[in-house]
Amino acid sequence: MTSETATVASIRIQDVVWRADLTVNGQPYPMHYKFPDRYRGRRLGARALFTADGLTERQYTEMVAAHELGHAVLWLAAGLHVTGIAISGTGRGAGHTRARRTGIADEALWLLLGAVAGEVAQGRWLREVGLWTEDRAVLVEATAVSDRQAVLRTAVPAPRFGTVAGAGGLGQDYVHLQSRADQELERLWLQLTRALPHLIQQQVLTSRELADHLGLPLNAPSDADR
């Protein structure tokens, strides 16, 4: 992906504030919401943080499933192949989803948008079920470190965090990727919610099962990316 340039249509985003009150690996970690002081310095996994904040184990598992399906549904709908999907039942709750190239147009961009779609779907799920709070939204951001690092590593040019002042305030901010991913998820949300109980029940779905539950084609991977 590094040899390609991925661009997203510029969207004017007003009043976007990226806060930098959290540091990850010595670098400021930008977030939309204030990181709660009570979580500072706590070396807890995502599951412990979310359940300490009032989510039940079941709700946490469903939220993780929505995150992983967010990656999967966007990649599949774009025409990429998804190797399968897994959520763990009792561990730290980290899920797993991977895309394979198929040679579609704008492939680099769709790979990025699918990577961003995990945290976006997670936030959307919290809103849809009436569990969204600012403190949970910031946990969604704080636990999206590996997805964001993958995006920042592969996007050329890397998206920025921070609005550009003035009338010409357009450009590829990370929030543009989030906004575009959210638009895509809007039209795919019903498919995602229909697949969600199957993922909860089975914990692991093969690429075929995933495509069937989402009602999307399997999309064979290109020979170069099997």
Ligand SMILES: [Zn+2]
């Ligand atoms: Zn993810």
